[in-house]
Amino acid sequence: VLGVGAGHVREEFEAVGADFEGRGAVLDETLDALRAALGPEEYPEHLGERFAFKDLGQRPRPARDRVPVWVGGSSPAAVRRAALKGDGWLPQGGPRDVLARRIGRIRRLREEAGTAAPFVFGAIAEPLYVGTPGWEVGRRTLSGAPEELAASLREYGAMGVGQVQVRFRSRSRTELIDQMAVFGSEVAPLLQSSCGPL
Template sequence: MQSVSRLYREPWELDAGPEQLALVARAADRLGYAYVACCDHVVIPERLAEAMGTTWYDPVATLAWLAALTSRIRLLSHVAVAPLRHPLLSAKQYATLDLLSGGRLLLGVGAGHVPEEFQALGVDFHRRGAILDEGIVALSAALTDEYPVHRGARFAFSGLAVGPRPVQRPRPPIWVGGSSPRAVTRAALLGDGWLSQGDSIGQLSSQLQLIASVRRQAERGGPFVVNAIPPALHVGEPGWDVGRRTLAGKPERLAEALRGYGALGVTHLQLRPRSRDCQEYLDQLEALATDVLPLV
């Protein structure tokens, strides 16, 4: 609903708005889901408007609004296109969100992929990876220390206070998105977790091996989150055409498929139930939470 790309939206979401978004967030909060997520684009070029849609809610404003409507669910930016913004600006925005939500922020960042968006905002698209690498380090410093120090090729700051401070210590988690080798390596080296961008379960195995190898060589230990996106789901026999890429059927069948991700080392799954209207979406959320996930 907060983005209407035809790559994943349902037809009814084209006309959905804040009322439906609030219903879904409150239901997910009540049913025990781990997080709600909001993605990010500032502008969409005309050549991509048909495929991507032009409605993309701002993640900070949207997640802050959802924080006020919920009580325990985490709030994930999946993903904020971090190279488009100075890390001090991002630190200010997301630290405020973490404070106002009582420490529920999960900060997902990525490099972006739309050249015209970078050009419009005056950022070098071809250097976005390097900008993101330095930006994550700078952003981490600004979220960790009230008076952060960072000396880099693009960003440099010291002696400047960044407030308010986030609730989470030493800082909110930073999860890095992207499925190219460079992005996966970046997540392993700089992030607290990796946000897969739709890798199949077969592709995930090699990606996780790369993460393990990079972290081992860099002597990075401790917990590391792996978030995957399985195929779209529908609990029960849908009675309508959900397409070949949707996993539908009895709870046991869906649970068995989802357990395969856990066996690989995946820690979080981003679920997308198929639906024809908001009420069916809410019903599917409840069926997944009560009938499928306990089996996983």
């Protein structure tokens, strides 16, 4: 899977002398050029405004006819780009109701464009703390018993999400490792379904 994103921090673009305002158009054409270069043709062709190539052989060829491209970001432009040019979408996080609306928008855009290719919706879950924390873990943190956390994370699957990134609240490296371990042993097994892991 190839992950792409236009970027959103103006200062990063200024630091390298790149055009912040034109970043979306650059990424759109880059995706078209990558589709050609990483597609099934040994001699791909792309004639665009910024990139142009033809009669250019490339070996070894990718193992797949289509390298899956996931578009990151939650802006309207990123959502449109994911729907029309991507094979998957990974938002930057945010409330679940907003995620559900954006998933609906991507589905509508793909339907209007006549795109029936498989598509994966990703999500970044709220920060997790397995168990009852003895300290203030911050807003939007999901905490509780493994069964409660698994039930909450399965709600993403009900929205159509096929891949969830998890992150943990902790105060030290040891606590982080412990949280990851207990999640792996007590929560993750509860996320299994007949279709495989969420």
